[in-house]
Amino acid sequence: MKFATVLHLTLGLLFILFLTFVCILSPGIVNAQVNDNLEAFEKYNEEELAQMLAPIALYPDALLSQLLMASTYPIEIIEADRWVRDNPELTGDTLDNELLDMDWDPSVKAICHFPSILALMSERISETTNLGNAFLAQEAEVMGMIQKLRAGAYEQGTLRSTSEQMVVVENQTIIIEPVNPRVIYIPYYDPYYVYGTWWWTPGFAPYYWGPPGVDVGVGISFWPGIYFGVSFYRWSYFDWRHHFVHIDLHKRPKFVRHDYWRGTSERWVHVPKHRRGVAYRDKSTARKFGQSSHRPAVFRRDARGFPEQSLIKQSRPEKDRTNINLYRQQQQRIERKRTELEQATNDRKERLRIAPEKHKLQRKESPRPKPARAENNRQERVRVAPELQRQRRVEQKNQRERPDNIFNRLEDGKQERKASERGRYSRKIDKDENRDERNDSFRSWRKSEN
Helix, strand or coil: CHHHHHHHHHHHHHHHHHHHHHHHHHHHHHHHHHHHHCCHHHCCCHHHHHHHHCCCCCCCHHHHHHHHHHCCCHHHHHHHHHHHHHCCCCCHHHHHHHHCCCCCCHHHHHHCCCHHHHHHHHHCHHHHHHHHHHHHHCHHHHHHHHHHHHHHHHHHCCCCCCCCEEEEEECCEEEEEECCCCEECCEEECHHHHHCCCCCCCCCCCCCCCCCCCCCCCCEEECCCEECCCCCHHHEEEECCCCEEEECHHHCCCCCCCCCCCCCCCECCCCHHHHCCCCCCCHHHHHHCCCCCCCCCCCCHHHHCCCCHHHCCCCCHHHHHHHHHHHHHHHHHHHHHHHHHHHHHHHHHHHHHHHHHHHHHHHHHCCCCCCHHHHHHHHHHHHHHHHHHHHHHHHHHHHHHCCCCHHHHHHCCCCCCCHHHCCCCCCCCCCCCCHHHHHHHHHHHHHHHC
């Protein structure tokens, strides 16, 4: 009897272990089946995945998982960005309380706590939509590319633990977590420098998600830290071993209602209703989430912005590196000129702003000296003014006492013209002048006057 009981217990234990093993492997099997259903022209290749993942691959794991989930709902991203712009005063618990009434996916609500990232996703909605399509159809490959990019940055020496984030390497898997669980820093960087120039091929230049007009250099910079009263971000993280996003139902964030998550599944599942009618990119994903696909059988890759590989000339590695360096130098020159122009504009505005106050202060501290010549003239006028006034009064008195007539003028020595020389046409006649000609002209003039 004891032997049979032990045998039954052993068989039951083995059966439980078998079921656990099957459940663990099932996500990878499902992903493999989904990827196998994709046609060759429907898949994103490695260059395309690297292009869209390069600017966000070095985000903290929990934030990156929320961003990937939110990218599958592009319409809600745009709505959330507009709502956050209209309500900039909402932060912390107040923001969580307002988000409870919003009919958005929890991942979209989580990104609302990071308005800079939400604005970038909304402004570049095409890149965001492509990122969500890739995550839905090629989840395992997306996570594999993230690890590949992180490994490249780690080898370059640009990805290291800092005071803002902690980089942990476990079994060839690189995990990035914030040092303080209550303060999350968002990194921004130039993918050309962080991952190395060996990575990129012409036609698949990486995106840059960060503040414009900032010289990021060769390292990683961070946005200002965002503080949370409790550790809110641990409700989602990556299961790197089995390549899926894990949802912890017991760590529900404040902006999610109690009745939203039901069941025992801990793997993230896309909710089609939050897609808001946006078409899925490939047929297998559309069928998986109950949407009919009307895409033609032959799907041109260049229809979504990526040229056909056959149109891209395969050049030697040396030529590729040369093209990449030239492109990077051109981008640096453009960025440098734009920065110099903005700096010159800001300096001019600053000078115009402080000029009135500066001139006013200078006038107050050091009054403008008057010219010496003008001051001397003024003093001279003040000195001689009484004498001039006295002389003027004497002249006026003399004129009143002695009238101005011919006798007085002769007495004063003034020359007077003779009576024959005075008159309307009188003038002094030269001795050599012909008097007859003068008389003729005078008569002609008198006749014309009469």
